Amino acid sequence: MSNMTRFTIRPLYLQVRDMLVERITSGQWKPGSGISNEVDLSRELGVSVGTVRKALDVMEQEHLITRRQGRGTFVNDQTSDDLAMRFNRICGSEGNCLSMDILKSEIKAGRATEEEGAKLRLRAGDPVIRVRRVQSAQAKRVLLEQIAMPEARFPGLATKGHVPHRIVALAQQFGILLGGAQERLTVTRATSNVAEALAVETDTPLLELDRIVYSIDGRPVEWRSAMCHLSHGDYYSVDMT
Amino acid sequence: MSNMTRFTIRPLYLQVRDMLVERITSGQWKPGSGISNEVDLSRELGVSVGTVRKALDVMEQEHLITRRQGRGTFVNDQTSDDLAMRFNRICGSEGNCLSMDILKSEIKAGRATEEEGAKLRLRAGDPVIRVRRVQSAQAKRVLLEQIAMPEARFPGLATKGHVPHRIVALAQQFGILLGGAQERLTVTRATSNVAEALAVETDTPLLELDRIVYSIDGRPVEWRSAMCHLSHGDYYSVDMT
DNA sequence: AAGTGGTCTAGACCACGGA
DNA sequence: CCGTGGTCTAGACCACTTA
Numbered sequence: 001m002s003n004m005t006r007f008t009i010r011p012l013y014l015q016v017r018d019m020l021v022e023r024i025t026s027g028q029w030k031p032g033s034g035i036s037n038e039v040d041l042s043r044e045l046g047v048s049v050g051t052v053r054k055a056l057d058v059m060e061q062e063h064l065i066t067r068r069q070g071r072g073t074f075v076n077d078q079t080s081d082d083l084a085m086r087f088n089r090i091c092g093s094e095g096n097c098l099s100m101d102i103l104k105s106e107i108k109a110g111r112a113t114e115e116e117g118a119k120l121r122l123r124a125g126d127p128v129i130r131v132r133r134v135q136s137a138q139a140k141r142v143l144l145e146q147i148a149m150p151e152a153r154f155p156g157l158a159t160k161g162h163v164p165h166r167i168v169a170l171a172q173q174f175g176i177l178l179g180g181a182q183e184r185l186t187v188t189r190a191t192s193n194v195a196e197a198l199a200v201e202t203d204t205p206l207l208e209l210d211r212i213v214y215s216i217d218g219r220p221v222e223w224r225s226a227m228c229h230l231s232h233g234d235y236y237s238v239d240m241t
Numbered sequence: 242m243s244n245m246t247r248f249t250i251r252p253l254y255l256q257v258r259d260m261l262v263e264r265i266t267s268g269q270w271k272p273g274s275g276i277s278n279e280v281d282l283s284r285e286l287g288v289s290v291g292t293v294r295k296a297l298d299v300m301e302q303e304h305l306i307t308r309r310q311g312r313g314t315f316v317n318d319q320t321s322d323d324l325a326m327r328f329n330r331i332c333g334s335e336g337n338c339l340s341m342d343i344l345k346s347e348i349k350a351g352r353a354t355e356e357e358g359a360k361l362r363l364r365a366g367d368p369v370i371r372v373r374r375v376q377s378a379q380a381k382r383v384l385l386e387q388i389a390m391p392e393a394r395f396p397g398l399a400t401k402g403h404v405p406h407r408i409v410a411l412a413q414q415f416g417i418l419l420g421g422a423q424e425r426l427t428v429t430r431a432t433s434n435v436a437e438a439l440a441v442e443t444d445t446p447l448l449e450l451d452r453i454v455y456s457i458d459g460r461p462v463e464w465r466s467a468m469c470h471l472s473h474g475d476y477y478s479v480d481m482t
Numbered sequence: 483a484a485g486t487g488g489t490c491t492a493g494a495c496c497a498c499g500g501a
Numbered sequence: 502c503c504g505t506g507g508t509c510t511a512g513a514c515c516a517c518t519t520a
Contacts, residue, residue, distance in 0.1 A: 009516095011489060037505060048491045053506085069506045070498035087481055091425075184332075185477040187428055187446045205428045205446030210476075235451075236426040238479055240328055250497095252508060278486060289510045294487085310487045311517035 016045060016055035021216065024064060024075055025175055031077035035065070038073075062216065064177065078168040078178070087167060087181050087213060090142070093233030098137045102165045104197075105133035109151065109158040116148045119212055119223040127151035129158050134197055135165065141198045142234075144227045153221060167213055167222055179216040183209055185236065190227070198229050207236060257286060257296035262457065265305060265316055266416055272318035276306070279314075303457060305418065319409045319419070328408060328422050328454060331383070334474030339378045343406045345438075346374035350392065350399035357389045360453055360464040368392035370399050375438055376406065382439045383475075385468045394462060408454055408463055420457040424450055426477065431468070439470050448477060 010018075020041075023029045035041075038056070042049040056073060059065045063083060067073045076083060085097040092098050108130050117124040128148050135143040149157075154174050157163065164170045171178050186208045195202040207228040215221045230236075251259075261282075264270045276282075279297070283290045297314060300306045304324060308314045317324060326338040333339050349371050358365040369389050376384040390398075395415050398404065405411045412419050427449045436443040448469040456462045471477075 013489080039505095050492085051490060054489090056506095067506060068499085070500075070504080072505060089479065089481075179482070181481040183479040183481065185426065185448070185479065186471055186475075187448050189446060205430060207426070207428050207448075230427055234427075238330065238424040238426065240330075240422040240424065241420070254508080280486090291511085292509060295508090297487095308487060309518085311485080311519075313486060313518095 012047060013051045013054040014058070016047060016051060017058045019045070020055060020059060021064065021177065025177055027175065029075050031075050031079075031172065034072045034074050062179070064216075078172045079166070084166050084168050086178075087211070089183075089237045090228065090230070091235055091237045092137075098142065098234065100135040100137045100142060100165070103134040103136045103141065105131065105163065105165075107131050107158060107160075107163055112148070116223065120148060120150050120220045122150055129154055131163060133165070137231075140229075140231055141200075142229055142231075144194055144197045146225045148223045149221065153215075171215070171221065176221060177216040178221065179214045179218060181211055181213040183211040185209060188227070190229075194227050198227065200229055204229065253288060254292045254295035255299070257288060257292060258299050260286070261296060261300060262305065262418065266418055268416065270316050272316050272320075272413065275313045275315050303420070305457075319413045320407070325407050325409050327419075328452070330424075330478045331469065331471070332476055332478045333378075339383065339475065341376040341378045341383060341406070344375040344377045344382065346372065346404065346406075348372050348399060348401075348404055353389070357464065361389060361391050361461045363391055370395060372404060374406075378472075378475075381470075381472055382441075383470055383472075385435055385438045387466045389464045390462065394456075412456070412462065417462060418457040419462065420455045420459060422452055422454040424452040426450060429468070431470075435468050439468065441470055445470065 020035075029035055036044070038049050038052050042052045045052070056065065056067065060067060063086070064076055065073055066076055078084070088097055090098050110128055110130055112120065112122045112124055112126045112128045114124045116122065116128055117126065120128070122128070129151050131145070131147040133145050134141055135145065151158070153176060154170070157174075164173065168178060188206055188208045190198065190200055190202055190204045190206055192202050194206070195204060207230060209224070209226040209228055211222075211224045211226070212220050213222040213224075261276075270276055277285070279290050279293050283293045286293070297306065297308065301308060304327070305317055306314055307317055319325070329338055331339050351369055351371055353361065353363045353365055353367045353369045355365045357363065357369055358367065361369070363369070370392050372386070372388040374386050375382055376386065392399070394417060395411070398415075405414065409419060429447055429449045430444045431439065431441055431447055433443050435447070436445060439447075448471060450465070450467040450469055452463075452465045452467070453461050454463040454465075469477075
């Protein structure tokens with residue numbers, strides 16, 4: 001019933017959503033596994049089925065779960081093909097997302113600059129992890145990335161040799177659920193450094209991508225500044241609703 | 242109740258949504274005006290309040306209505322500032338959408354080319370309306386647009402002198418509700434023609450925007466190919482969820 | 483105080499998937 | 502066949518706005 005003292009303003013179905021999200025982040029519910037059915041959940045939590053359904057509606061929109069009539073409700077594997085491409089809008093001429101390979105990758109620990117602090121909502125000097133790498137598609141160099149992440153969210157990452165090249169996979173490893181991202185696009189010309197890394201002529205026009213990825217609670221998780229050299233036919237895709 | 246023969250598969254709340262959308266497109270409910278309250282609507286349509294609410298939920302996500310607790314539900318004016326910027330992702334350095342002015346504008350009637358037919362789902366040779374124009378922000382030329390629209394959706398537009406420079410305003414004039422859009426971005430260099438129109442040097446790097454806008458029923462309404470010259474600080478903004 | 487949308491409940495039936 | 506999520510109903514109370 002929960003008819004008792006309601007001091008909190010947050011609606012019940014959002015409180016339920018918070019509890020269920022916690023079960024995912026804590027690892028109690030693992031990606032790919034099914035979760036209790038709606039009736040059982042409602043009994044367990046002491047709320048009505050309608051309230052549970054509304055919580056699940058929210059979580060479905062947040063890409064956290066998938067519901068299939070007749071089968072059940074399942075925790076999403078964020079590394080699955082469709083979800084992994086959520087934050088990659090670079091597509092090939094056939095409309096398919098480009099799957100890229102890592103060419104070079106350096107990882108370093110450091111202290112946040114003023115700019116990194118502003119983007120990641122840290123204080124300047126807070127520990128960060130930086131990655132610089134080149135991604136290629138079909139033997140062509142496409143992306144030169146400079147990434148900064150708060151060390152606090154990825155403890156021990158700097159000492160690991162391997163960093164997954166997709167932010168969704170990295171986040172899932174550290175039990176972080178991603179919410180959204182904002183990307184800003186501009187056009188620039190390749191400086192000599194950039195030109196060398198991407199194997200293009202100096203002054204080649206490039207797409208500059210400045211992206212901040214947020215976790216589901218709205219805190220910044222990654223700041224990526226990338227230079228992108230698009231081959232003929234490739235494009236950056238935006239869907240508006 | 243509607244317990245009677247249910248041959249249709251489309252859920253009742255979506256049928257209700259369709260009926261309410263029709264009231265907007267037909268002009269029975271005008272932008273800015275309030276609509277009947279949920280209880281009255283449910284009685285009038287012979288469905289439960291919950292079903293009406295679910296229909297309104299959908300319409301709110303489609304940007305068709307705004308609900309305000311204690312006040313009522315209102316039909317959105319698509320030309321209002323926030324909604325008008327829905328399909329314009331070009332922002333200034335302060336994060337605000339650039340509001341632009343029309344510098345030059347030509348409108349012509351014509352017959353669809355193969356490419357226009359493919360983009361607008363017409364047959365080659367079907368009547369189209371074409372617009373070519375330049376937009377500027379703060380005295381700087383920013384956009385060179387080439388637009389094609391199906392004449393059937395905008396009867397008589399070619400003979401009008403004035404074309405609103407925002408697709409949302411134009412659509413509202415002709416009773417079209419817009420659903421979504423897809424934009425494809427690439428980087429190119431200004432050809433001599435483009436350079437002249439935008440008052441830049443030949444070979445200046447430009448952002449090329451290829452956009453198709455769809456009406457709420459999923460049919461193409463406008464195909465725009467634009468060349469964009471971004472000033473320092475301006476950028477194209479993408480939000481991902 | 484009256485009227486609105488927002489939340490929550492309890493229970494019914496339907497459509498789908500798998501045993 | 503059973504269990505699942507999807508739809509639909511009827512009614513209660515809450516929170517907000519306006520008069």
